[in-house]
Structure formats: structure tokens, C-alpha cells
Amino acid sequence: MSLDITPTLTATEEARRQVEICNACRYCEGYCAVFPAAFAEREFADADITQLASLCHNCRGCYYACQYTDPHEFALNLPAALAEVRVESWARFAWPGPFARLFQTNGVALAAALVVGTALIFAAIRALGTGAGDGFYAYLSHSAMVAIFAPAFLFPLLALAVGVRRYWAEVGGARVAWADLKAALVDAGRMRNLSGGAAEGCNYEKGDRYSVARKHAHHAVVWGFLLCFASTSSGTVLHYLFDMPAPYPFLSLPKLLGVPGGLLLTVGAVGLAVLKLKADRALGAAGAWGGEMAFVILLGLTGLTGLMLYAATGTGLVGPLLALHLGTVLAFFVTLPYSKMAHAAYRLAALTRDAQQRRARG
Amino acid sequence: MTRVDGITWDVVVVGGGNAALCAAIEAAETGARVLMLEAAPKTYRGGNSRHTRNFRCMHHGPLSVLTGSYEEDEYFDDLIRVTKGKTDEDLARMTIRDSEACLPWMERHGVAFQPSLSGTLSLSRTNAFFLGGGKALVNAYYNTAEDLGVTVRYEAEVTHVTVEGGRFQGLDARIGGQDVRIEGRALVLASGGFQADIDWLADAWGPAARNFLIRGTPYNRGVLLRDMLDQGADSVGDPTQCHAVAIDGRSPKFDGGIVTRLDCVPFSVVVNRDGDRFYDEGEDVWPKRYAIWGRLVAAQPDQVAYSIIDSKSINLFMPSVFPPEKADTIEGLAQKLGLPGNKLRETVDAFNAACRAGTFHPTELDGLATEGITPPKTNWARPITEPPFYGYSLRPGVTFTYLGLRVDRTARVSAGGARLHNIWAAGEIMAGSILGEGYLAGFGMTIGTVFGRIAGQEAAAHVA
Ligand SMILES: Cc1cc2nc3c(=O)[nH]c(=O)nc-3n(C[C@H](O)[C@H](O)[C@H](O)COP(=O)(O)OP(=O)(O)OC[C@H]3O[C@@H](n4cnc5c(N)ncnc54)[C@H](O)[C@@H]3O)c2cc1C
Ligand code: SF4
Numbered sequence: 004m005s006l007d008i009t010p011t012l013t014a015t016e017e018a019r020r021q022v023e024i025c026n027a028c029r030y031c032e033g034y035c036a037v038f039p040a041a042f043a044e045r046e047f048a049d050a051d052i053t054q055l056a057s058l059c060h061n062c063r064g065c066y067y068a069c070q071y072t073d074p075h076e077f078a079l080n081l082p083a084a085l086a087e088v089r090v091e092s093w094a095r096f097a098w099p100g101p102f103a104r105l106f107q108t109n110g111v112a113l114a115a116a117l118v119v120g121t122a123l124i125f126a127a128i129r130a131l132g133t134g135a136g137d138g139f140y141a142y143l144s145h146s147a148m149v150a151i152f153a154p155a156f157l158f159p160l161l162a163l164a165v166g167v168r169r170y171w172a173e174v175g176g177a178r179v180a181w182a183d184l185k186a187a188l189v190d191a192g193r194m195r196n197l198s199g200g201a202a203e204g205c206n207y208e209k210g211d212r213y214s215v216a217r218k219h220a221h222h223a224v225v226w227g228f229l230l231c232f233a234s235t236s237s238g239t240v241l242h243y244l245f246d247m248p249a250p251y252p253f254l255s256l257p258k259l260l261g262v263p264g265g266l267l268l269t270v271g272a273v274g275l276a277v278l279k280l281k282a283d284r285a286l287g288a289a290g291a292w293g294g295e296m297a298f299v300i301l302l303g304l305t306g307l308t309g310l311m312l313y314a315a316t317g318t319g320l321v322g323p324l325l326a327l328h329l330g331t332v333l334a335f336f337v338t339l340p341y342s343k344m345a346h347a348a349y350r351l352a353a354l355t356r357d358a359q360q361r362r363a364r365g
Numbered sequence: 366m367t368r369v370d371g372i373t374w375d376v377v378v379v380g381g382g383n384a385a386l387c388a389a390i391e392a393a394e395t396g397a398r399v400l401m402l403e404a405a406p407k408t409y410r411g412g413n414s415r416h417t418r419n420f421r422c423m424h425h426g427p428l429s430v431l432t433g434s435y436e437e438d439e440y441f442d443d444l445i446r447v448t449k450g451k452t453d454e455d456l457a458r459m460t461i462r463d464s465e466a467c468l469p470w471m472e473r474h475g476v477a478f479q480p481s482l483s484g485t486l487s488l489s490r491t492n493a494f495f496l497g498g499g500k501a502l503v504n505a506y507y508n509t510a511e512d513l514g515v516t517v518r519y520e521a522e523v524t525h526v527t528v529e530g531g532r533f534q535g536l537d538a539r540i541g542g543q544d545v546r547i548e549g550r551a552l553v554l555a556s557g558g559f560q561a562d563i564d565w566l567a568d569a570w571g572p573a574a575r576n577f578l579i580r581g582t583p584y585n586r587g588v589l590l591r592d593m594l595d596q597g598a599d600s601v602g603d604p605t606q607c608h609a610v611a612i613d614g615r616s617p618k619f620d621g622g623i624v625t626r627l628d629c630v631p632f633s634v635v636v637n638r639d640g641d642r643f644y645d646e647g648e649d650v651w652p653k654r655y656a657i658w659g660r661l662v663a664a665q666p667d668q669v670a671y672s673i674i675d676s677k678s679i680n681l682f683m684p685s686v687f688p689p690e691k692a693d694t695i696e697g698l699a700q701k702l703g704l705p706g707n708k709l710r711e712t713v714d715a716f717n718a719a720c721r722a723g724t725f726h727p728t729e730l731d732g733l734a735t736e737g738i739t740p741p742k743t744n745w746a747r748p749i750t751e752p753p754f755y756g757y758s759l760r761p762g763v764t765f766t767y768l769g770l771r772v773d774r775t776a777r778v779s780a781g782g783a784r785l786h787n788i789w790a791a792g793e794i795m796a797g798s799i800l801g802e803g804y805l806a807g808f809g810m811t812i813g814t815v816f817g818r819i820a821g822q823e824a825a826a827h828v829a
């Protein structure tokens with residue numbers, strides 16, 4: 004019988020087996036974009052499964068609602084099946100290849116990146132010595148920072164762009180129309196799919212009860228991250244265009260953006276980590292749990308160390324905290340195309356593709 | 366886990382599906398001390414309710430996800446049509462009227478709705494679909510019940526109710542393998558029909574029933590229905606009948622649920638084990654005919670039939686959960702399905718020769734009929750000529766049984782025409798009072814919700 008579950012199924016085959024059952028059922032249609040996209044097809048090529056997997060954000064609504072979960076012989080666990088496909092596909096798309104699986108699934112590797120990053124900054128401070136600048140530029144000159152971070156920022160973006168291009172080619176994406184991108188950005192911004200349709204929330208940390216905790220924590224992280232990013236960008240603009248180098252007073256753009264940003268990022272990451280501890284690991288990609296958790300912690304640390312650095316202004320702690328903060332940021336950026344952070348790019352690509360397909364369906 | 370024996374519960378609810386949950390929630394909201402006993406383990410809690418997708422709801426204008434309006438008379442007419450008049454008009458109209466208030470009540474108690482599913486647009490006015498289906502509804506109710514302080518025991522099969530002098534005195538249950546005596550002041554029976562007791566089905570229907578598949582839970586064995594009938598409770602509904610549809614012959618014996626349905630019959634020729642056709646496959650649109658095919662297949666040798674289509678029709682119906690058998694020739698397909706190849710060839714050839722030119726309309730009665738064969742196919746008759754050919758096996762899948770306990774407007778059970786003092790019934794176990802024959806999509810959940818709520822309120826008022 005075709006539904007016999009042979010342990011030899013690949014992640015994609017297992018997801019296809021499950022999606023075909025869903026297609027005969029359709030009860031979960033209202034939860035998220037995965038189902039309408041799936042139900043428009045009758046047969047699922049590997050690339051279709053990749054696309055569906057990237058549309059799923061593991062809210063688990065469809066697991067707790069499913070009448071066919073283990074011990075039923077159909078053994079549905081769509082959130083886990085799609086998570087496994089995601090992990091595999093990101094590893095396949097990542098460039099350069101060898102790093103791919105390392106940081107996505109491996110928390111120790113991510114921790115090692117953090118240590119190495121911090122050590123590098125320490126070494127840089129030692130070697131390049133004190134500049135003539137004020138504040139933390141007294142420890143590491145502005146030009147030294149730019150020399151380290153410009154490539155550490157640009158290379159990951161390039162790597163991620165290569166990955167997304169590969170994704171786009173695999174799922175057969177068409178030329179991107181502004182309307183599709185806009186639809187995707189609106190969905191992502193509102194996290195429409197994180198809302199669980201009419202149910203208002205995920206089934207994440209409270210089992211079959213709906214909760215908006217994950218949505219809120221995720222929002223905090225996103226906005227915190229964007230604010231921190233804006234803070235750094237505003238600093239760059241002030242530095243180059245207005246010749247106003249750091250340190251900045253509290254009532255300045257970099258600080259007004261950075262302090263709430265750091266707080267949101269830290270609090271949101273702590274929230275995500277706590278929720279992740281409570282949620283059932285069997286409903287995600289079991290092998291990637293460590294890597295995902297390490298990533299959340301790293302994300303929180305970028306916010307926290309930034310805040311600590313600010314709090315330590317004028318004390319002797321600035322040197323070590325600067326190294327720690329910059330090391331964290333360095334580790335975050337360098338691993339970005341291969342860590343859970345890559346999901347932001349792939350999800351946006353998937354939502355854009357979904358908007359294209361929805362438009363084509365009319 | 367605290368003991369459930371040795372105390373006198375206000376209300377004991379037997380069952381763990383929709384009707385039981387509605388009763389338990391209503392009773393607990395009055396402050397009553399409620400115990401729910403569910404035979405299934407937690408992973409399979411919720412009976413047949415966990416397999417449902419919608420409920421049928423009267424409404425005077427757009428309501429939640431429901432479009433337009435669906436008034437009492439239209440609803441009642443729909444019911445009369447499917448039951449051929451076998452209903453209690455007073456109870457039926459009451460149920461229909463009460464259904465309107467159920468929808469907001471359900472939402473308040475955690476049930477989320479979604480627009481009509483793709484492929485079911487015809488129901489968007491009459492039936493409200495549960496987001497995630499019946500298991501999500503059941504989960505929501507268990508959470509609500511827990512918040513209200515209802516005590517729930519799983520793997521708790523009630524085996525006997527002690528009724529003395531028309532009064533419920535207590536009951537015997539096996540909870541987690543232990544025999545337990547439970548005391549209570551009021552009893553609500555919501556333990557479903559008896560379709561999972563294959564021996565009982567075989568007694569009622571004949572030995573053919575041993576080949577039937579049960580679409581829902583294996584836990585609805587009618588233990589309490591029989592126990593109550595043995596003690597003289599008044600019954601309703603035809604004991605020899607069950608609602609059966611034709612489903613995929615490869616489905617599991619129990620709990621295959623919605624995905625095992627097959628919608629290919631109208632576009633196919635259906636033959637029995639011997640390769641003979643036996644009924645007009647195109648008699649009417651499928652939603653109006655799928656329920657008779659259970660009986661038709663049940664009447665064939667070995668209770669099996671085969672639906673044969675060609676590549677022209679493969680995309681015209683909802684995808685099946687198991688892929689069809691597929692072959693480039695009719696003989697090859699016959700071999701895969703275990704049918705006599707020559708015979709199938711003859712049947713298909715005779716059918717093809719009887720097809721006439723005309724316009725094919727998959728979604729409406731197109732009058733494209735055969736000429737000169739018996740049985741005829743009166744709509745959608747297109748020759749089966751374009752390989753690859755596809756085939757599905759069909760078997761009867763039982764949804765529910767009709768025999769039940771007779772209740773009045775207050776959901777009270779009676780014996781010898783006299784109301785029992787403190788016993789109520791709700792859901793499938795009493796649905797025969799309203800649904801004597803046939804079935805109206807979404808009406809099972811309506812009956813369970815309306816009577817579950819009434820039973821819970823009445824039982825709680827009794828002990829207040
Ligand atoms: C596949 C399928 C799809 C359906 N779809 C729909 C639909 O979309 N809409 C609709 O309205 N109806 C639908 N129905 C019909 C619907 O399921 C029933 O009408 C409804 O669920 C009945 O609810 P209930 O609470 O009476 O019974 P159930 O939900 O079956 O609950 C009975 C409960 O009693 C428990 N039980 C049984 N015996 C004992 C005992 N001795 N001791 C303790 N507990 C016991 C069982 O474990 C179970 O939990 C469907 C049925 C099936 C099989
Ligand atoms: S997850 Fe389960 S309930 Fe949901 S659509 Fe798939 S098979 Fe149906």
C-alpha cells in the first residue's frame with residue numbers, strides 16, 4: 004500500500020506523502036498560506052515541496068488539529084516534515100556550500116563563531132592599538148572598525164543573495180513584479196501567517212491552546228533588530244555626512260533608536276528562547292534545534308552586549324565589553340547566510356513566489 | 366491523579382465527543398461538579414466529532430463565516446427531503462431554531478471558524494466550517510472544560526448504568542484497566558452509536574457487515590445504548606440500518622475519516638468483483654448520491670466494487686488519499702485490480718458503444734446518457750477510451766447507526782413512556798429521534814450541540 008511509511012523516505016518524499024493526505028482532507032485550509040498553495044495542485048514536484056516548506060513558519064496549528072497524527076497509521080506531522088525540508092533546502096542553497104549545515108543545525112559551531120569573533124576583535128584592539136578617538140574609538144579606531152565590518156557585512160549579504168537566487172531558480176520563480184513583492188512584505192510585516200487564521204495565534208508553547216506569545220516575541224526581535232540596524236546606519240550617516248563621530252549623547256538618533264532597539268531585541272530573544280524550551284521538539288526539525296537555539300541566544304546577546312556597553316560608558320569595562328559586543332555582531336553577520344537568520348530571506352522569497360502564484364490562479 | 370470514586374458528582378457525562386463536551390461545559394458553567402468519562406485514550410479523544418468539518422446552522426442574515434441567510438423552513442424542507450419524513454417535527458424544528466444561537470456560543474467557547482473549504486463552495490451558506498476541523502473544535506472544548514474545572518478521565522469505558530425506580534444511582538466503569546464505581550446525582554449519556562461493534566452490525570445487517578469499514582472511532586461500540594435498552598429505555602430509529610457511503614477500499618478498518626472518500630463515481634463505470642455494472646453511476650450529482658453507494662456496494666459479492674475511469678476524467682474530482690491503480694490497457698488495469706480482464710473489457714466496450722455524442726458538463730446534470738444498456742448511465746456518460754486507465758476499489762464505509770434512545774425536548778430519556786428521573790442523552794445516541802433516515806451534511810454536529818447544551822443545562826438545574 005502506498006501509504007506504508009518506509010523509513011527510507013527522504014525529507015522531501017515524506018513531506019510529499021503528508022501533503023497528499025492533506026490535499027484529500029483540506030481541514031486546515033484556513034491556517035496559513037501553505038494549504039491554499041498546496042490545494043491548487045494535484046501533484047507535487049520536489050520544487051513544489053520546497054516552496055510549501057518555505058511558506059510554513061512552524062506554528063503547529065495543523066498538527067494539533069490533525070486527526071491523523073501518530074499513533075494513526077497516516078502519521079501526520081506536517082510542521083516537522085516541512086521543517087526538515089527547510090533545513091535541507093537551505094543547506095542545498097547556501098553558498099559557499101561547506102558552511103551550510105554547520106551553523107544552521109549546530110549550536111556549538113555558532114558558539115565557536117562567537118568566541119572566535121570576540122577573540123578577533125580583542126586581537127584587533129591589541130594590534131591596532133588605541134586611536135586618538137573618543138569613547139569606544141579610543142579602543143578601536145573608526146577606520147579599523149570599518150575595515151573589519153564592511154566586508155563582514157557585505158560578504159554575508161552576497162552569500163545570501165546567491166542562496167536566494169538558487170531558491171528562486173529551483174521553485175521556478177518568474178520576474179518579480181512590484182505587486183508581488185509588496186504583497187510579500189505586507190504579509191511579512193503583519194506576520195499574517197503567524198496569526199493562525201481566525202484562531203488568533205500559534206499552537207507553540209501551550210500545546211493545543213492558541214497563544215500569541217511567539218508572534219509578539221518574534222515582532223519584538225524583528226523591530227528590535229531593525230531599530231539597532233537603523234541606529235548603526237544613522238551613526239554612519241552622522242559620521243560621514245555631518246562629520247559627527249561617536250560617542251553620541253542620549254538624545255541623539257543613534258541612541259534613541261539603539262537603546263529601545265537593543266531592549267526589544269534582548270527581550271524578544273529571551274522570549275523566543277523560553278518559548279522554544281517549552282514547545283514540543285518533535286514538531287520541528289529535531290536535528291536543528293541546537294543550532295536554532297544558539298542563534299536565538301546570539302541574537303539576544305547582540306542586543307544585550309550593546310546595552311551593557313552603553314551602560315558602561317566611561318568605566319574601565321568599555322574595552323572588554325566593546326570586544327564582546329563587536330565579536331557578537333561579527334559572529335552574527337558572518338554566520339547569517341547559514342544560520343536560522345537566513346529564514347528571513349527565504350521566507351520573503353517564498354511569500355513573493357506565493358503572491359505570484361496566487362495572482363496567476365486569479 | 367485524584368480518585369474519582371468515593372465522591373458524589375453532581376453531573377456525570379459519559380462520552381468525550383462534541384455532545385459530551387457541550388453538556389459538560391454547560392453544566393460546569395452553573396458551578397456544578399462535573400465528571401466526564403471518555404473511553405478513548407487522550408490521543409484519540411473526541412469520538413466521531415474529531416473527524417467532522419462543519420455544522421449546519423440556521424441564520425437570518427450573514428453570520429460569522431456564513432453567507433446569505435438560511436431560514437427555518439428551508440432548513441426543515443432540506444431535512445424532510447433526506448429523511449423522507451422520518452423525523453419528529455417538533456424536535457426537528459426546535460433543533461433548527463436553536464442552531465442559530467449555537468454558532469456564537471461555540472465561538473465564545475473557543476471554536477474558530479473558517480470560510481467554506483475549496484471544493485465545498487455549495488455549502489458556504491448553510492454550513493459553518495471549523496478551522497482545522499473537528500479535532501480543533503474538540504481541543505478547544507476540552508481546554509474550556511478544563512478551565513471550568515471539569516474533571517476528565519480518559520481510557521474510561523462505562524460498562525453499566527444502575528437505574529432503580531427510574532432513577533440513576535451510579536455506574537460501573539473501567540478506568541485505565543481498573544474497575545471503578547462512580548456515584549452521581551445526574552447522568553448525561555453522550556456515547557455515540559454502535560457502529561464500531563462489528564458483531565452488532567452483523568446481527569443487524571447480516572454477515573456482509575463484517576466487510577464494512579468504519580469511517581470513525583473504534584470506541585463507539587454502543588455498550589451503554591445496549592445497557593439502557595436492556596433496562597427498558599425507550600428506543601427510536603431503525604435498529605437494522607446504518608448510514609454507509611462508498612469509500613476507498615484500501616482504507617483502514619477504523620478512523621479513516623474524511624480523506625477516504627472518493628468522488629470519481631459519476632465520471633466512471635462501476636463494476637463488481639465479476640466485472641459487471643450494477644447501477645446508474647450518473648443518476649444525480651455526487652453529493653446527492655454518495656450515501657446510496659454504500660448500500661449498493663454492500664449488496665455486491667464480497668461487498669466490493671471498482672470504479673474505472675480514463676485519463677479524461679482523472680482531474681475532475683477531489684484528489685484521493687491513495688493513488689489509483691493505473692495501466693495503459695483495460696486488461697492491464699483489470700489485472701492490477703484483481704478483476705477478470707476479458708469481462709472488464711466486454712463491459713467497458715459495451716458501455717463505450719452505448720455512449721452518445723453530446724456536451725459534457727462535469728458540474729451539472731448534463732443529460733449525456735447511454736442508450737441501449739442496462740443499467741443505463743444517465744449523465745456524464747463518456748466512453749472510457751483514453752489511456753492511461755485508472756481504477757479504485759470501493760467498500761462500504763459506515764458513518765453512524767440510527768438506533769438510539771428516545772428523548773423529549775429537554776433531552777430527557779424515558780422508559781415505558783415515563784421520563785427517567787435524572788438521565789439525559791445527547792448526540793448520536795439520540796439522533797434517531799430527529800434523523801430517522803438519510804443524512805443532511807452538518808446536521809450531526811447540530812444535533813449534538815443543541816442537545817448537548819440542553820442536557821447539560823437540564824442536568825445542572827436538576828442538581829442545583
Ligand atoms: C468521517 C466522518 C465525518 C463526519 N463529518 C461530519 C460533519 O462534517 N458534520 C457533522 O455534523 N457531522 C459529521 N459526522 C457525524 C458526526 O461525527 C456525529 O454526528 C457527531 O460527532 C456525534 O457526536 P457525539 O458527541 O454524539 O458522538 P462522538 O463524537 O462519536 O462521541 C462519542 C464519545 O463517546 C465515547 N464512548 C463511547 N462509548 C463509551 C463508553 N461506554 N464509555 C465512555 N465513553 C464512551 C467515545 O469514545 C466518544 O468520545 C461525521 C462522521 C464521520 C464518521
Ligand atoms: S494536517 Fe491533518 S487535518 Fe490538516 S489538512 Fe492535513 S490531514 Fe487534514
Ligand code: SF4
Nearest residue numbers: 035059060062063065
Ligand atoms: S505548522 Fe502552521 S504554518 Fe506550518 S503548515 Fe502547519 S499551520 Fe501552516
